[in-house]
Amino acid sequence: MLHTIALIVENRPGVLVRIAGLFSRRGFNIDSLTVGATDNPDYSRMTITVDGDEVVLEQVTKQLNKLINVIRVSELDPAESVERELVMIKVAAKKEDRSEIMQIVSVFRAKIIDVSPRSMIIEVTGSQDKVEAMVRLLRQFGIKEMARTGRVSMVRGAKVVNP
Secondary structure (H helix, E strand, C coil): CEEEEEEEEECCCCHHHHHHHHHHHHCCCEEEEEEEECCCCCEEEEEEEEECCHHHHHHHHHHHHHCCCEEEEEEECHHHEEEEEEEEEEEECCHHHHHHHHHHHHHCCCEEEEECCCEEEEEEEECHHHHHHHHHHHHHHCEEEEEECCCEEEECCCCCCCC
């Protein structure tokens, strides 16, 4: 089962390396990782997804809480949070396929952000299911390259993860 963990960490050099090292030493795989500054420049927010059962989640959470640069660790319940991912997909786009690709882009409320004689770059933002569905449909044209941000997530309502 995939678990989403939100961390507030000190915005200092080496923090990401220490956190990644913790996962590596314990034999846990990071499924996705996003990091960015918060509204306070002293802190960064990390969103990590990890695959495992409740025992794995508990171990990861306990180990993260022991790191001195980690301010807060929170597991985000998918039912109580909003998750998004940004993906850019470069797809082969022959002249005869362009209108079909544009229809797919429209249905998914994605954007075409670059067009060249032989390819198009498409930007899609949404849930992992939405992104995966679009990728499946675009495979028939030939995906040349793909870049994914990884998941970002926030708790719905008034509750916050910030320090």
